[in-house]
Amino acid sequence: MLDLNHPDTPPTFAISRENDAILSIAKRMTLISTEAKRELLDRALVHFAKMRLITMDHWSGSKPMLDTIDVLEADLRQLAALESKNNFVTDWKGKYCTACSAAITNLEAYNDMLYCPECLKVIDAGRNAVDQAFGLWCI
Numbered sequence: 440m441l442d443l444n445h446p447d448t449p450p451t452f453a454i455s456r457e458n459d460a461i462l463s464i465a466k467r468m469t470l471i472s473t474e475a476k477r478e479l480l481d482r483a484l485v486h487f488a489k490m491r492l493i494t495m496d497h498w499s500g501s502k503p504m505l506d507t508i509d510v511l512e513a514d515l516r517q518l519a520a521l522e523s524k525n526n527f528v529t530d531w532k533g534k535y536c537t538a539c540s541a542a543i544t545n546l547e548a549y550n551d552m553l554y555c556p557e558c559l560k561v562i563d564a565g566r567n568a569v570d571q572a573f574g575l576w577c578i
Contacts, residue, residue: 447574450497454573457486457493458566461515465562468518469536469555470527470543476519487512490569507572511565518561525555 464483468476487508494504523538531543536555546552570576
């Protein structure tokens, strides 16, 4: 259980916010063309830099923690490099991803849940590593 009075709690929440922003960017990446992903990757790099800064400031630059951020960034770069002609931000119903042929998913009951589930799996290892290193699974 998360102790809200523990000194690691505020930076853990800060890491979680940056991680969530990266996940949102990744979901959007699954809906757009390879060329359009480049702009989103640049936006994601800002969040990775914030994660590294938080890690340096609070956890004295823990190498294992920084390594997990590197893994997630490498995974996101791999996702961004997937060849895609997708243009499904507004017109996605009945569409299939041009990168992997999976159906585009929309969980309408939730915000930010329109994405290609197969392409999003590319970042699973990095996300799991960050979750474990920073204890995000308990949030």
